[in-house]
Structure formats: structure tokens, C-alpha cells
Amino acid sequence: MRREPRAFRAAALLFGFAFLYAPIALLVIYSFNASRLVTVWGGFSVRWYGALLNDERIVESAWISLRVALVSAALATALGTCAAIALARFGRFRGRGLFAAMTMAPLVMPEVVAGLSLLLLFVALDVPRGFWTIVLAHASMTMCFVAVVVRERLEGVDRSIEEAAGDLGASPGQTLWRVTLPIALPSIVAGYVLAFTLSLDDVVIASFASGPGSTTLPMRIYSAVRLGVSPEINAVSTAMIVLVAICLGIYGLARAAPAGGRV
Amino acid sequence: MDPSAPLVSVQNVVRSFGGVKALDGLSLDVFRGEFFALLGPSGCGKTTLMRAIAGFEAPDGGRVLLDGVDLGDTPPHKRPVNMVFQSYALFPHMSVERNIAFGLEREGLPRAEVAARVDEMLTLVQLGDERRRRPDQLSGGQKQRVALARALAKRPRLLLLDEPLAALDRKLREETQFELKRVQRRLGATFMLVTHDQDEAMTMADRIAVMRAGRVEQLGAGADVYNRPANRWVAGFVGEINLFEAAATADCAAGASCAFQLDVGLTTTPLHCGEAVAKGQRVAVAARPEHIALSRAAPDQPGPVGAVSDLAFRGDATLARIELPSGFVVRALLPNASVGGARFARGDRVALSLAAGAATVLTS
Ligand SMILES: Nc1ncnc2c1ncn2[C@@H]1O[C@H](COP(=O)(O)OP(=O)(O)OP(=O)(O)O)[C@@H](O)[C@H]1O
Ligand SMILES: [Mg+2]
Numbered sequence: 189m190r191r192e193p194r195a196f197r198a199a200a201l202l203f204g205f206a207f208l209y210a211p212i213a214l215l216v217i218y219s220f221n222a223s224r225l226v227t228v229w230g231g232f233s234v235r236w237y238g239a240l241l242n243d244e245r246i247v248e249s250a251w252i253s254l255r256v257a258l259v260s261a262a263l264a265t266a267l268g269t270c271a272a273i274a275l276a277r278f279g280r281f282r283g284r285g286l287f288a289a290m291t292m293a294p295l296v297m298p299e300v301v302a303g304l305s306l307l308l309l310f311v312a313l314d315v316p317r318g319f320w321t322i323v324l325a326h327a328s329m330t331m332c333f334v335a336v337v338v339r340e341r342l343e344g345v346d347r348s349i350e351e352a353a354g355d356l357g358a359s360p361g362q363t364l365w366r367v368t369l370p371i372a373l374p375s376i377v378a379g380y381v382l383a384f385t386l387s388l389d390d391v392v393i394a395s396f397a398s399g400p401g402s403t404t405l406p407m408r409i410y411s412a413v414r415l416g417v418s419p420e421i422n423a424v425s426t427a428m429i430v431l432v433a434i435c436l437g438i439y440g441l442a443r444a445a446p447a448g449g450r451v
Numbered sequence: 452m453d454p455s456a457p458l459v460s461v462q463n464v465v466r467s468f469g470g471v472k473a474l475d476g477l478s479l480d481v482f483r484g485e486f487f488a489l490l491g492p493s494g495c496g497k498t499t500l501m502r503a504i505a506g507f508e509a510p511d512g513g514r515v516l517l518d519g520v521d522l523g524d525t526p527p528h529k530r531p532v533n534m535v536f537q538s539y540a541l542f543p544h545m546s547v548e549r550n551i552a553f554g555l556e557r558e559g560l561p562r563a564e565v566a567a568r569v570d571e572m573l574t575l576v577q578l579g580d581e582r583r584r585r586p587d588q589l590s591g592g593q594k595q596r597v598a599l600a601r602a603l604a605k606r607p608r609l610l611l612l613d614e615p616l617a618a619l620d621r622k623l624r625e626e627t628q629f630e631l632k633r634v635q636r637r638l639g640a641t642f643m644l645v646t647h648d649q650d651e652a653m654t655m656a657d658r659i660a661v662m663r664a665g666r667v668e669q670l671g672a673g674a675d676v677y678n679r680p681a682n683r684w685v686a687g688f689v690g691e692i693n694l695f696e697a698a699a700t701a702d703c704a705a706g707a708s709c710a711f712q713l714d715v716g717l718t719t720t721p722l723h724c725g726e727a728v729a730k731g732q733r734v735a736v737a738a739r740p741e742h743i744a745l746s747r748a749a750p751d752q753p754g755p756v757g758a759v760s761d762l763a764f765r766g767d768a769t770l771a772r773i774e775l776p777s778g779f780v781v782r783a784l785l786p787n788a789s790v791g792g793a794r795f796a797r798g799d800r801v802a803l804s805l806a807a808g809a810a811t812v813l814t815s
Contacts, residue, residue, distance in 0.1 A: 351507055352540035354527040356554030356605065366553075370544045 212429065219422035226417050236423040246408060246424055253388055253405040256319065260326035261383035267327065268334025268383070269376055273368070275335070276342035294332045302329060303396030310397065317399030325397035326387040333386065334379030337443065341375035342368070374445035381439040385432050456519060458483045458641050459504065459609055464513035466499055466665075473499040475665030476513065481609070486635055487643045488652040491662030492688070497645040498537070500662075501611045504643075505534045517608065528557075533607035537614045539598040541586040547597050548573065548582040554605045572600040575634060592623045596630075603634070612644045616651065628655055649689050653677065661685050679725075682815045686737040691770075693743065693781050694813075697736045699728045711736050711812065715755045715775055720807040726814050735813040740770060740784035742809035748800040755803045757781065759795050773801060 219237075223230025240246055271291045275284070294302065306325045310317055349371070353363040369376070391406040398404065403411075405428070412421050457480035466474040473496040481487045489497045502508040504515055506527035515522045522530060533554070542550050548569050555565045573579045576596040586594055595615055602610055612631075616624045632655055635642045646652050652659045653673040660670045669681040680686035683694060695713040703709035708721035709728070713736060728734060748756045757773040760780070766787070773781045781803060785795075795801060 346538055346540060348536045348538050348540040349542060351527070352534070352536055352601075353542070353553070354507075355505055355532075355534050356601065357528050357557035358553070359528055362557065367542060371542075373544075 215422050216426050216429065219419065219426040221419055221422075224419065226419060226422070236419040237427075239420055240423050240427075243420065246405070246420070249403050249405040249408040250424075252319065252402055256322050256326060256394075256404060257384045257387040260323045260330065260387045261380050263323065263327035264331040264383040265334050265376060265380040268331040268379055269338050269369075269372070271331070271335040272338035272342055272372075273364070276339050277368070291335050292332055294329055295336070299329075299390075299392040303393040306393070307396040317397060318402045321397045321399065322394050322402060322404065325393050326383075326390060329390070329393055330383035330386045333382050334376075337379040337382065338372055338375045341372050345371055374442045378439045378442035381435050381442065385435040385439070388435075389428065389432060455482075457481060457516075458485075458518060459643070460516040460519075461500070461504070462514050462516065464500070464503055464510045464515065466496075466503060466508055466510050472665050474503065474510070477662075477666055478513075479660050479667055479670060481641060481643055483641055484639050485641055486632070486655055486657045487641070488656030488659045489643065489645045489662055490649055490652040490659050490689070491647065493647060495662045496665040497647075497662060498613055499665075501534065501613050501643070501645055504609070505532055505611055506530050531607055532609045532611060533602035533605050534611040535595075535598045535602050535613065535615045537617065539586075539594045541594060541597055541601070543586050546583050546585055547578060547589070550586070550597055551601045551604050554601060558605070568604050572604045575603070575637075576600045576630075591618050592627065595619065595627065599631070599634070603638070603640070606638075607640070609641050609643060612642060614645050614647070616646070616648075624651075631655065661689065663688075679811055680737060680813065683735050683737075683813050686735075686811065686813060691740050691782055691784075693738050693740065695736045695738065695810075697734055699730055699732045699734065702730045703728050713755075715777070715779060715781075715803075717755050717803065717805065719805055719810060722808065722810055722812050724812050728812070728814065732814075736810045737813055738805055738810040740782040741768075742806040743781060743783035744804045744806060745771065745773070745783055745785065745795065745801040746804070748802040752802045755781075756800055757803065759797050759799045759801060762795070762797060771795060773803065 218226060218229075220232050220234065221228075221230055222233035222235065271287075274281075275288055275291070278284075303325070306321075306328070307317075310321050315321060345368075350363050350367055353367045354360070358366060389406055390404075391410050394404045394407055398407065405424070409421055409424060412418065459481040461477060461479050463476045463478055464474050465472065465476055475496075477496070477500065489500065491497055499508055503510050504522075506522065506525060509524070517530070517532065542553065545553065551569045551572050552565050555568055560568075569582075570579075573582055576599060578593060578596055578600065581589060581593060586597065589597065595618070599612075599615065615631075616627055619627060628651060631642070631644075634640075644652075644655060656673060658671060659673050659676050661668045661676060663684060669676055669685045671679075676685065676689055680689060680692075686692045686694060695715060695717075697711040697713045697719075700710045700712055700718070703724045705724065705727045708723050710721050711719045711734065713719065719736060722736065755775055757775040759771055760774040761772040763770045763772075764787075765784075768787055769785045771783045771785055773783060775781065783803070
């Protein structure tokens with residue numbers, strides 16, 4: 189009698205995880221399939237990974253995605269950190285509530301709406317769409333995530349540490365640069381990695397903001413899949429999963445790092 | 452400059468938070484080379500006063516002078532005052548020596564000078580072996596010493612210490628108290644210490660300001676505050692005391708002495724009156740437990756007689772609680788050194804008497 193609920197719980201857990209991860213596991217396994225047919229196992233092989241490197245269009249898209257992610261995450265980190273400092277340190281300035289709400293709104297904004305409005309803006313301003321428009325779009329989408337992570341860290345820091353810096357003769361600017369930012373550094377790194385990851389696997393906003401010659405990797409995969417799944421796509425997806433997993437690992441470590449810890 | 456002029460002069464400082472007056476027109480002077488203590492119950496405004504002197508709170512009224520100069524709107528980083536925070540507030544991302552060097556580097560001192568002063572401070576607080584550790588690798592007492600060294604390295608004209616010893620265990624606290632005194636004497640610096648521990652204030656300070664609800668109730672040397680409390684509240688707050696309701700037996704001028712009739716049924720020897728009192732005026736007579744003597748009561752003993760209701764052994768002395776028929780409880784401290792002296796047990800009937808001239812007359 190007592191074992192039944194436990195067995196039931198184990199089964200539920202197993203089912204839950206299977207539901208979440210079985211498709212991904214399948215994708216990873218089939219990326220090592222020797223056969224060209226996606227549904228037939230033809231033995232283990234890494235030939236599709238080799239084929240990837242020879243596919244110019246995929247390599248080009250991967251390179252674009254990587255650059256977009258690196259640059260947009262840097263921009264988002266700078267802006268998000270500023271917003272976090274304003275929210276966590278400037279006290280109750282006028283319009284603070286509105287500022288907080290508007291900083292955080294993109295967290296829940298439907299991506300299609302965000303993408304479409306950016307597209308309209310770019311068209312209205314007659315900005316040629318390409319690499320930089322994707323960077324801007326991604327930075328605006330991800331900076332709120334950085335702001336949330338950094339703000340949480342700052343609010344956990346004893347205010348008297350910064351007061352002590354002032355007491356010891358540091359101007360407010362020196363206090364920010366030598367005390368506040370170093371203490372917040374782990375969360376800033378975590379925010380960067382999060383923004384990088386979000387940018388790397390975004391399809392929707394990138395589709396609105398991209399132009400000819402700036403097709404990101406997720407967009408490339410998405411359009412390729414519409415013509416049918418190929419083992420090559422499995423391989424490139426697996427590579428992305430590995431990269432994202434590494435990023436999330438760094439993110440987790442950085443967020444858990446103590447204030448004095450090296451990142 | 453006049454060397455007898457106060458180093459810090461706090462004049463009528465007011466600071467309110469919402470409806471609460473944390474500082475309510477507070478004034479006090481601290482002199483050069485003095486070890487000054489602020490003593491008061493929790494929430495009486497001690498931290499707020501420190502923060503006002505350091506520049507973290509802008510007073511709503513009044514002013515703070517340092518060496519006769521109004522600090523006005525001078526921001527904290529430009530005040531020649533340093534503070535040791537209650538939470539230590541060490542920089543978690545810096546080693547012990549980087550923490551200590553921080554303030555010196557902000558002054559733009561040459562590297563060699565910074566290094567020399569850091570070494571000097573590390574020797575002073577005996578942390579030479581821990582110099583490369585980070586704060587999270589230090590014990591509470593070591594952190595406290597780093598915080599002290601970091602503030603002292605700047606050679607401040609005034610060092611503010613906000614309950615720096617509260618987090619330490621008893622033994623370490625005693626050692627650190629001793630250490631602080633030693634450092635203060637060696638450097639000839641002016642220290643202002645916040646505490647709500649009266650023993651700490653008595654042990655360490657040259658002068659004590661007893662605070663209550665944003666005001667100074669009494670300011671003076673520890674012995675003065677202890678032996679001649681200014682009013683009932685201070686008498687009750689500092690140390691253990693018996694407050695007897697009493698009436699004057701004669702008119703008495705300020706500074707003269709006269710006897711008082713205690714409501715418990717005892718007439719005192721003549722007591723010094725700080726203020727003039729009229730015959731019959733109601734006052735309180737405060738007597739420390741060590742100034743109450745007990746003797747075995749004869750069956751027809753005149754004067755106050757009560758029963759010993761409790762005895763608490765304190766090592767060198769025993770604190771006895773004597774309950775009078777009226778329900779009033781008197782505390783008496785009986786030295787244990789006199790072996791073979793009168794011993795009392797619970798339930799014993801005892802007569803009370805007051806050591807001559809030892810009690811204080813309180814008109815407020
Ligand atoms: N930033 C603040 N906002 C609102 N009220 C405050 C603030 N700082 C202090 N107070 C109030 O002012 C009063 C005095 O506070 P303060 O911190 O100076 O007390 P304290 O004497 O240092 O007490 P403790 O011994 O507990 O540290 C308290 O009633 C407190 O609630
Ligand atoms: Mg306090």
C-alpha cells in the first residue's frame with residue numbers, strides 16, 4: 189500500500205522528464221546517424237558534423253548569429269546594468285514606478301509584437317535592415333533580463349559597504365567603479381551570458397529585424413526544416429544545444445558566486 | 452586654535468523620519484583625545500547621530516561643527532571623520548590589505564607611503580598573517596579589527612564606532628575593549644563609541660552621554676553618571692538601583708544637605724541636594740544595591756523590615772531581593788569576601804539601612 193504512491197510519483201517524474209527531453213535526446217541521437225534517412229538508424233557516424241563545416245550557408249549564418257549574440261549581449265549588459273543601478277540605488281526618484289515597469293515590460297511582451305513594432309520603426313526611419321538592426325532588436329529584448337539579474341544582486345548587498353567607501357574618501361563615481369560594480373560583477377557576467385543565450389536562439393524577432401545577407405542560424409534552421417528534416421539540421425541543432433548548455437552552466441555558476449568570488 | 456575648544460560640537464541637531472524624531476534638538480561637545488561613549492536604549496538615535504556626524508544623514512535642523520568649522524553640506528567623502536560600521540562593511544572582493552589601503556589610495560598617497568601605513572596598521576591590530584585573506588575567510592573578531600584598521604589608517608580626527616563589539620563573544624569583547632583603549636591612547640585619537648551596554652561604556656569611556664529618545668539625558672564621566680544620576684530615568688537605566696519615594700524633612704538650598712524621610716519608613720542621613728528643595732517636597736532617593744546594608748531583624752525592630760525573597764550568587768557578591776510588607780522590593784548587594792559574616796537564607800527577616808551619604812536625591 190505504501191509503495192504505490194512512491195512508484196506512482198517516480199512514474200510521473202519519469203513521464204514528465206521524458207515529455208520534456210525525449211525529443212531533444214532523439215534529435216541528438218539522430219545527429220549521429222550514418223543514414224541519410226532521418227527515421228532509419230544506419231549506425232553511428234559523425235559525417236553530418238563534417239558536412240556542416242562544408243556547408244557555406246550554415247557556417248555563414250552561424251558566424252552572423254555568434255557576432256549578433258556577442259555584440260547585442262554587450263549592449264544589453266551595459267544598458268541593463270545602468271537600469272539596475274538606477275532602480276536599486278537611486279532611491280525614490282520621480283517616475284521610478286513607471287521606469288521600473290517599462291524596464292521590465294519586455295519580459296512579458298509577445299515577441300511577435302516586439303518584432304513587428306521594431307520592423308515598423310526601422311521602415312519608418314528608413315534604416316536598412318541587416319546585422320545592426322538585429323543587434324539593436326536583440327539588445328532591446330534582452331536588456332530587461334540583465335536588469336533583473338543585476339538588480340537582484342545589488343539589492344542583496346549591504347548598503348553600508350558603499351557608505352564605507354564614501355566614508356573612506358571615495359567619491360560617488362569611485363564608489364561605483366571600485367566597489368559597487370566589482371561586487372555586482374558575477375551578476376553582470378550572468379546577465380551577459382543570459383542575454384547571449386537568448387539572442388543566440390531567437391527566431392521571431394530576428395526574422396522581423398533581419399535583412400538580405402543577415403540570416404541568423406535559427407532562421408536558417410527554421411527555413412531548412414520547412415523543406416524537410418535533414419541529418420545536417422540535427423547536427424547543427426545539437427551543436428547549438430551544447431553551446432547553450434555551456435552558457436547556462438556559466439550563468440548558474442556566476443549567479444551563485446559569492447561577492448568576493450572570482451568569476 | 453584654542454586647544455581646549457571642542458573637536459566636535461553638535462548643536463541642536465534635529466532629524467525626523469516621518470513622524471519619529473530620531474534626534475530631537477540634541478547638543479553635545481567632544482574634546483580632542485577623548486574617548487566618548489553614547490549610551491542609550493535601542494532606537495534612541497545613537498546611530499542616527501553618528502551618521503549625521505559622518506555625513507550620511509542631513510540634519511533637518513541644527514549644525515555639526517568640526518574644529519569650529521560647520522560641516523554643513525560637506526559630503527561624507529570629504530569629511531575628516533571615519534566610521535567603523537556595526538556590520539563592519541568590509542569590501543568583500545578585496546583582501547585585508549586592499550581593504551586597509553583603500554582609503555589611503557583615495558587620498559592619492561604615494562605607493563610606498565600606503566604600503567608603510569598598511570603594514571603599520573596590520574601590526575597594530577595583529578593581522579599580519581591574514582593580510583592576503585578575504586573578509587569571508589576571517590572570524591568575527593578579525594573582521595572587526597580589519598574594519599578598525601581600515602578606518603584608523605586614514606588617521607581621522609574623529610573615529611566613530613557604531614557598536615563595534617556587539618557581535619563578539621564575551622571573552623573576545625573584553626580583549627577588544629582593552630585593545631581599543633590601548634590603540635586610542637597610543638594614537639592620542641578621539642574616539643566616539645556607540646553602545647547600549649553600560650558596562651562597556653563605563654569601562655572604556657572618559658565621558659558618557661546617556662541618550663533617550665533623541666536627547667541627551669546626562670553627560671559626564673562614568674563615575675558621575677553612575678554615582679550621581681541626573682534623574683530617575685538615568686538612575687534606572689544605568690546600573691541596578693533602588694528608587695525610594697521620599698519627602699524632604701526641611702527646606703534645603705541647592706548644594707546644601709538635608710535628611711529625607713523615605714516612604715518605606717526610614718530617615719536618611721543628610722544627603723547632598725543638587726537643586727533647592729522645600730520642606731515636604733516629594734523626591735526620589737536612589738540608592739545602589741551595594742549601599743544597602745542588611746541586619747537580622749529583632750522582633751520589635753524599628754524601621755523597614757522585610758523578608759529575603761531571593762538570593763542570586765554573583766561570584767564576588769550576592770544580590771539579595773528583600774520584599775517589604777508593602778510589596779516594594781529592595782535589592783541589596785552583599786559582598787561574599789567577608790567569610791563568616793552575616794549569612795542570610797531565603798525567608799529570613801532582615802532590617803534595612805542605608806550607607807551614610809551614599810544615596811542620590813532626584814527631583815525629576
Ligand atoms: N532610515 C530611517 N527611516 C526611518 N526611520 C528611521 C531610519 N533610521 C532610523 N530611524 C528611526 O529613528 C530612530 C532612531 O534610530 P537609530 O538607528 O538612530 O537608533 P539606535 O539608537 O542606533 O538604536 P540601536 O541601539 O537599536 O542601534 C528609531 O526609532 C528608528 O526607527
Ligand atoms: Mg544603532
